[in-house]
Every structure is written in structure tokens, then in C-alpha cells.
Amino acid sequence: xxxxxxxxxxxxxxxxxxxxxxxxxxxxxxxxxxxxxxxxxxxxxxxxxxxxxxxxxxxxxxxxxxxxxxxxxxxxxxxxxxxxxxxxxxxxxxxxxxxxxxxxxxxxxxxxxxxxxxxxxxxxxxxxxxxxxxxxxxxxxxxxxxxxxxxxxxxxxxxxxxxxxxxxxxxxxxxxxxxxxxxxxxxxxxxxxxxxxxxxxxxxxxxxxxxxxxxxxxxxxxxxxxxxxxxxxxxxxxxxxxxxxxxxxxxxxxxxxxxxxxxxxxxxxxxxxxxxxxxxxxxxxxxxxxxxxxxxxxxxxxxxxxxxxxx
Amino acid sequence: xxxxxxxxxxxxxxxxxxxxxxxxxxxxxxxxxxxxxxxxxxxxxxxxxxxxxxxxxxxxxxxxxxxxxxxxxxxxxxxxxxxxxxxxxxxxxxxxxxxxxxxxxxxxxxxxxxxxxxxxxxxxxxxxxxxxxxxxxxxxxxxxxxxxxxxxxxxxxxxxxxxxxxxxxxxxxxxxxxxxxxxxxxxxxxxxxxxxxxxxxxxxxxxxxxxxxxxxxxxxxxxxx
Amino acid sequence: xxxxxxxxxxxxxxxxxxxxxxxxxxxxxxxxxxxxxxxxxxxxxxxxxxxxxxxxxxxxxxxxxxxxxxxxxxxxxxxxxxxxxxxxxxxxxxxxxxxxxxxxxxxxxxxxxxxxxxxxxxxxxxxxxxxxxxxxxxxxxxxxxxxxxxxxxxxxxxxxxxxxxxxxxxxxxxxxxxxxxxxxxxxxxxxxxxxxxxxxxxxxxxxxxxxxx
Numbered sequence: 001x002x003x004x005x006x007x008x009x010x011x012x013x014x015x016x017x018x019x020x021x022x023x024x025x026x027x028x029x030x031x032x033x034x035x036x037x038x039x040x041x042x043x044x045x046x047x048x049x050x051x052x053x054x055x056x057x058x059x060x061x062x063x064x065x066x067x068x069x070x071x072x073x074x075x076x077x078x079x080x081x082x083x084x085x086x087x088x089x090x091x092x093x094x095x096x097x098x099x100x101x102x103x104x105x106x107x108x109x110x111x112x113x114x115x116x117x118x119x120x121x122x123x124x125x126x127x128x129x130x131x132x133x134x135x136x137x138x139x140x141x142x143x144x145x146x147x148x149x150x151x152x153x154x155x156x157x158x159x160x161x162x163x164x165x166x167x168x169x170x171x172x173x174x175x176x177x178x179x180x181x182x183x184x185x186x187x188x189x190x191x192x193x194x195x196x197x198x199x200x201x202x203x204x205x206x207x208x209x210x211x212x213x214x215x216x217x218x219x220x221x222x223x224x225x226x227x228x229x230x231x232x233x234x235x236x237x238x239x240x241x242x243x244x245x246x247x248x249x250x251x252x253x254x255x256x257x258x259x260x261x262x263x264x265x266x267x268x269x270x271x272x273x274x275x276x277x278x279x280x281x282x283x284x285x286x287x288x289x290x291x292x293x294x295x296x297x298x299x300x301x302x303x304x305x306x307x308x309x310x311x
Numbered sequence: 312x313x314x315x316x317x318x319x320x321x322x323x324x325x326x327x328x329x330x331x332x333x334x335x336x337x338x339x340x341x342x343x344x345x346x347x348x349x350x351x352x353x354x355x356x357x358x359x360x361x362x363x364x365x366x367x368x369x370x371x372x373x374x375x376x377x378x379x380x381x382x383x384x385x386x387x388x389x390x391x392x393x394x395x396x397x398x399x400x401x402x403x404x405x406x407x408x409x410x411x412x413x414x415x416x417x418x419x420x421x422x423x424x425x426x427x428x429x430x431x432x433x434x435x436x437x438x439x440x441x442x443x444x445x446x447x448x449x450x451x452x453x454x455x456x457x458x459x460x461x462x463x464x465x466x467x468x469x470x471x472x473x474x475x476x477x478x479x480x481x482x483x484x485x486x487x488x489x490x491x492x493x494x495x496x497x498x499x500x501x502x503x504x505x506x507x508x509x510x511x512x513x514x515x516x517x518x519x520x521x522x523x524x525x526x527x528x529x530x531x532x533x534x535x536x
Numbered sequence: 537x538x539x540x541x542x543x544x545x546x547x548x549x550x551x552x553x554x555x556x557x558x559x560x561x562x563x564x565x566x567x568x569x570x571x572x573x574x575x576x577x578x579x580x581x582x583x584x585x586x587x588x589x590x591x592x593x594x595x596x597x598x599x600x601x602x603x604x605x606x607x608x609x610x611x612x613x614x615x616x617x618x619x620x621x622x623x624x625x626x627x628x629x630x631x632x633x634x635x636x637x638x639x640x641x642x643x644x645x646x647x648x649x650x651x652x653x654x655x656x657x658x659x660x661x662x663x664x665x666x667x668x669x670x671x672x673x674x675x676x677x678x679x680x681x682x683x684x685x686x687x688x689x690x691x692x693x694x695x696x697x698x699x700x701x702x703x704x705x706x707x708x709x710x711x712x713x714x715x716x717x718x719x720x721x722x723x724x725x726x727x728x729x730x731x732x733x734x735x736x737x738x739x740x741x742x743x744x745x746x747x748x749x
Contacts, residue, residue: 054710078702079702080615081695088614179494202480217398292710294547379683380724382683383728384723385687385690387701391707471599488604500604503604508596512599
């Protein structure tokens with residue numbers, strides 16, 4: 001075991017300097033050269049990373065367009081992986097900017113955080129984010145976790161909200177990303193706040209093809225999806241209501257390394273945030289997911305249409 | 312580092328970890344099931360093909376280059392393609408694993424048959440044996456060592472690749488790798504990886520023993536492909 | 537399941553970028569593998585007791601699923617191409633080590649003895665006699681590991697550095713077969729071309745084998 005680590009370490013050590021030269025773009029552990037004191041500077045350009053679902057990539061390209069319109073150089077690294085992969089990358093400096101979601105981001109750093117309202121969440125984030133990272137102004141658009149059932153299931157068991165689930169304790173199957181098992185915005189919270197338990201939990205993905213396929217097939221009864229996912233409307237799935245406010249607000253919020261956050265960047269992203277409503281985001285998602293348009297093209301067109309960039 | 316290894320040791324040996332629907336016992340059995348079934352199906356397809364090509368000498372080009380093609384085929388791509396075509400089922404897993412194993416078995420089977428000394432074949436025919444007798448009583452027994460090697464190689468590769476079952480929501484040891492990442496539990500990821508390696512090595516050793524037992528008196532073969 | 541063939545020419549630029557990206561992960565992996573495997577193979581070949589250990593260790597590494605290696609390397613090398621390359625190198629290393637040892641084994645003892653008899657020191661014998669004679673077997677290993685590396689790069693799409701593999705993730709997420717088909721075809725083509733290039737290099741580098749044929 002030691003040997004393998006040594007080998008890996010040797011290889012890594014040998015590769016880093018050589019590859020930093022030829023890999024172009026993202027270099028690793030050294031971080032960036034620009035300042036770090038107070039102001040921050042975007043002079044060297046920003047690397048925007050995005051997580052492994054299409055909406056996040058769309059947001060990444062939208063950020064790139066907004067920043068481009070403000071004269072900031074950016075490059076987008078799409079589809080890097082789940083939050084567990086991209087957040088450490090952000091902290092290490094492998095990427096500079098990430099589109100995130102208030103509620104889940106806060107819970108990632110403080111899983112006991114009680115805030116549920118957008119303003120409170122933003123303040124809590126300022127406290128909870130580690131040094132060197134910052135949450136900029138949040139957008140009007142929101143994409144929340146929602147727990148859905150098919151119309152048939154809703155009618156069969158009379159399910160309209162989370163409280164109704166309690167009557168079916170131990171009988172239904174829940175599907176979502178693996179982390180839902182231990183999350184407050186997941187099985188743990190459902191049990192503690194609503195007293196709901198399930199027969200089985202299936203670790204699938206976050207509003208991706210696996211969990212949606214399972215819901216369609218009937219392999220799961222309740223699925224954790226994202227509110228802006230066009231498939232919810234397309235399939236007539238029912239979003240269960242959350243009267244006790246278990247699921248926090250999830251406005252889109254740019255998370256950036258403070259060293260790169262200067263006034264130009266802040267203003268450009270805030271301008272984007274004002275223009276991007278939930279309705280618009282859902283519409284763009286549909287273009288990418290259903291109509292199979294390229295996310296970078298969709299983002300560029302939208303940005304030009306909304307005056308963020310010149311045509 | 313030490314702490315990680317200690318935690319790993321605890322994870323691998325704790326009773327709680329072994330029981331239940333997500334327990335090591337369940338996942339091991341699932342993984343074994345996927346691997347053995349895929350290897351058997353692959354052998355069922357590949358052995359006749361390899362034997363036929365080796366026996367008739369026709370299609371040798373295919374046999375030699377098939378393993379190269381199999382090696383070049385990206386498993387992730389194939390899994391995704393079959394998933395998009397067939398939805399949430401085990402088809403993506405089995406199609407990809409069989410596609411991985413068939414070329415290896417074909418190439419090694421062919422190599423085994425091709426390595427049979429033509430003089431021995433002639434001698435057998437000279438003794439009056441008919442074609443199928445030559446095949447069954449002379450060629451296959453002589454080619455068996457390399458055929459077995461092919462089966463061993465295929466089995467090992469299939470075991471290591473069966474982690475993709477978790478990528479399309481099913482079980483097996485790959486679950487620990489994917490879920491461990493999602494739950495930020497590095498010990499789980501490591502545990503999954505270690506268990507796959509152990510399973511692959513254990514199966515390889517088991518098959519090697521079978522091979523040794525069967526061919527006690529034969530010279531050791533060299534690997535092909 | 538339908539494929540939109542018009543998608544291919546429309547995305548020429550993206551496909552080119554992804555192919556180059558794919559190569560810039562696969563090629564260093566093979567080169568580093570070679571760089572490490574050859575000296576290790578010489579050691580394994582010369583030092584009897586280490587042979588079993590080195591070959592055994594590399595075989596064990598080979599059985600670890602590639603996705604796990606990438607994920608486990610993340611905390612060490614970060615979310616960078618280095619992680620993908622390092623992970624791949626572990627696999628190319630295994631194949632190259634095995635083949636180089638076999639290659640050195642296949643050098644006739646007489647050739648080595650003749651060289652030593654002429655006064656050449658071990659290093660010179662290695663470089664001018666043993667390695668050139670072992671070259672065909674080593675090259676076979678380079679070919680196998682190159683094709684393998686090109687195929688395995690797509691697994692690194694799980695950590696964002698999958699080259700053409702990114703097309704697989706995209707198609708998977710959006711229920712869109714077209715990019716997946718593109719990725720598979722290009723990946724196969726890339727492997728074919730790389731293999732052909734290596735065969736050509738081998739042919740060029742071994743004139744003594746050419747003359748005999």
C-alpha cells in the first residue's frame with residue numbers, strides 16, 4: 001500500500017512540472033499568481049468550472065458570456081464532476097468560479113445550518129465558506145431540490161405533500177443521489193422533520209437519467225429532482241409540497257476565489273443575476289436538454305439578447 | 312495515511328459493514344454474479360469462434376486483430392450507448408462486459424490452436440482420424456493451456472470492469488466507489504477498490520490452480536495478446 | 537435511437553479540440569509509463585528476487601478499477617490533467633513493464649556474452665545490444681498500452697478530463713445518442729491511427745529485420 005502511494009507520488013511529482021507546461025490552462029496545487037490581499041484581480045483571466053449536470057454547464061457558459069461582456073477573459077471547464085469533486089477543486093485553485101445553489105452549498109459546509117430564506121442563506125454562506133472563497137450576489141433564478149411522484153402514485157396514495165408520505169411509511173422506495181442517504185435535504189431531514197421513513201433508498205443520480213428513468217419505470221416511487229428540470233412538466237410529475245420548509249431556498253449563486261473577485265467581475269455577474277429569472281433558466285434548460293442545442297450557443301444567444309454582450 | 316489504512320481495516324472487518332443490502336457480502340456476490348455470467352456468455356460465444364478459425368485457418372486476420380479492436384473500444388461509450396437504447400436494465404452492463412471478454416478469448420483460443428504443431432495434426436490424420444476427431448482429440452487438448460490463459464485474462468478484466476454496473480444504478484463493488492465519492496467517504500472508495508482487486512486476484516489464482524492441476528505434465532505456455 | 541448525422545460537421549471544431557485533449561492525456565501516460573517501466577524492467581530482469589515482486593505489484597495495480605484510481609488520486613493531485621495522466625500511467629506501466637521484461641528475456645544470451653567479451657560495460661551492452669534486440673517485444677507493449685490508454689481516457693470523464701469521453705457524459709445526461717456515437721467512432725479511429733503510426737515507427741527503427749524479410 002505504501003509502495004503504491006510512493007509510486008503514485010513519484011509519478012505525480014515527476015509529472016507536475018512537465019505537465020504544467022504542456023497541459024495548458026489549469027495547473028494544479030500552486031494556485032494563481034495574482035494578489036490575494038483584499039481587492040482581488042481578474043487580470044489573469046478566470047477558469048470557470050461546472051458540475052456534472054447540464055444546467056450547471058449552461059450557467060457556467062452564461063457566466064463566461066457575462067464576464068466576456070465586461071472585458072474579463074474566461075475559459076470554461078465543463079462537466080468536471082459532482083459537488084464533492086468541484087468544491088475541493090475550487091478551494092485548491094484548480095478552478096476560480098463555480099455556479100452554485102445557496103441551500104445545498106451551505107449544507108455542504110455546515111450540515112446543521114437552519115436557514116431557509118434567500119437573504120439568511122446568503123449571510124450564513126458568508127460565514128460558512130472557508131477563507132479564500134466568496135459567494136457573490138445571488139440570481140433571481142432558483143433551482144430547488146423537489147421530491148416528486150408520478151401522477152399515478154399521487155392519485156393512488158393521495159400524496160400532495162411530505163406530510164402525506166407519513167401514511168405510507170415503510171412502503172415506498174426513494175430515489176436520489178447517494179448523498180441523500182445522510183443529508184438533511186434528504187432522508188435524514190424527512191425522518192426528523194416529517195417522521196417519514198421509506199422501504200428502501202436507491203442511490204441513483206441528481207435529477208439525471210438514472211433517477212428519472214427509475215421514476216418512469218416504477219423502480220422508485222419518490223424521486224429527488226431539480227425544480228427547473230424540463231422532464232417534470234413533460235411527464236406530468238407531481239411536486240410534493242413542503243409545508244414545514246425542510247428544503248431551503250436555492251437561488252443560483254456564483255462562488256468565487258476572493259483573489260479573483262474584482263469590481264468588474266462582481267458587477268458583471270450581478271447584472272446577469274438580475275436578468276436571469278427562474279422562468280428563463282427553465283426555458284434555457286429545455287433548449288439544451290430537450291431540443292439538444294449546445295449550451296455554449298444557447299448561453300451566447302441569450303446573453304446577446306439580454307444586453308450582457310454586444311452582438 | 313496511517314489513519315486512512317486503519318479506518319480501511321476497520322471498514323473491511325466490521326460485522327456491520329458485511330451485512331445488509333449494502334453490505335460487503337451482498338455487493339461481492341452481485342459483483343461475482345455479473346463477472347461470472349458475463350465471462351461464461353463471452354466464452355460461449357468466443358470459444359466456438361476461436362476454435363473454428365483455428366481449426367480451419369480461415370479468418371485468422373480477424374482473430375489476431377479482434378483483441379486489438381476490443382481493447383480500443385471505450386467501455387464507457389458502449390455502456391452509455393446501450394443505456395440510451397435500452398433504458399434502466401442490466402443490458403448495458405452485460406453487453407459491455409461480454410464485448411470486453413470475447414476478443415480476449417477469441418484471440419487466445421486461436422493462438423492456442425495455431426500453436427499446435429502441424430506435424431501432430433498430420434500424424435493424427437495419417438492414423439485415420441476424421442476432422443472432428445482431430446479437433447476433439449488432438450487440437451483442443453493441445454490448445455487448452457492457451458485457451459485457459461485467455462479465459463483467465465478475460466475473467467480478470469471483466470471483474471475489474473464490472474464496477475460500471477454502479478454507473479447505471481446497479482450493485483456490485485462499484486457501488487462503494489461511486490457512493491463513497493458522493494458521500495465524501497474516501498475509506499469506502501478505497502474499500503471498494505481493494506475488494507475488486509482482491510476478487511480479481513482470487514479468481515485468477517483459483518483458475519490458475521485449475522490450470523495447473525489439469526496440465527501437470529505439460530510444458531508451460533506463453534501468453535498471447 | 538436515432539443519430540443526427542448532421543451534428544458531426546457542425547461540431548467539427550469541438551470534436552477536434554476534444555480529440556487533441558484526448559491525446560494530450562493519453563500520450564504522456566504512455567511516455568511516462570515507458571520512462572518508468574524500462575529502468576524498472578532492467579532491474580527486474582537483472583535482479584532475480586525483485587522480478588517477482590515488481591511484476592506481481594504491477595499486476596495487482598492493474599486489477600484496481602480505473603475509476604477508483606482517479607477518484608483516489610484527486611486529493612493528491614487535484615482536479616487536473618495530472619490526475620488523469622497519473623492514473624493512466626499506472627496501467628500503461630503494468631503492460632510496458634511486463635513486455636519489456638519479456639523482451640529482455642528474449643535476447644539470446646550469446647548476444648550479451650559476445651558484447652561483454654568485446655569489452656563493453658553492462659550499461660553499454662544494455663543500450664547497444666539488449667534493448668535494440670528486445671525492441672520488437674517492447675514495441676508490442678507500447679502498441680497495446682497506447683490503445684489501452686486511448687480507451688481508458690474516457691473513464692476520466694468522471695473527473696472532467698475524459699477527452700472524447702466528455703461526449704459520453706454529455707449524451708448520457710441529455711439522453712442524446714449522437715455525441716456518444718461520435719465519441720465511440722473517433723475513439724476507435726484514434727486508436728487505429730495511433731497503432732498504425734507505431735507500426736510505422738517500429739518498421740523504421742528496425743532496419744535489420746527489414747533486410748531479412
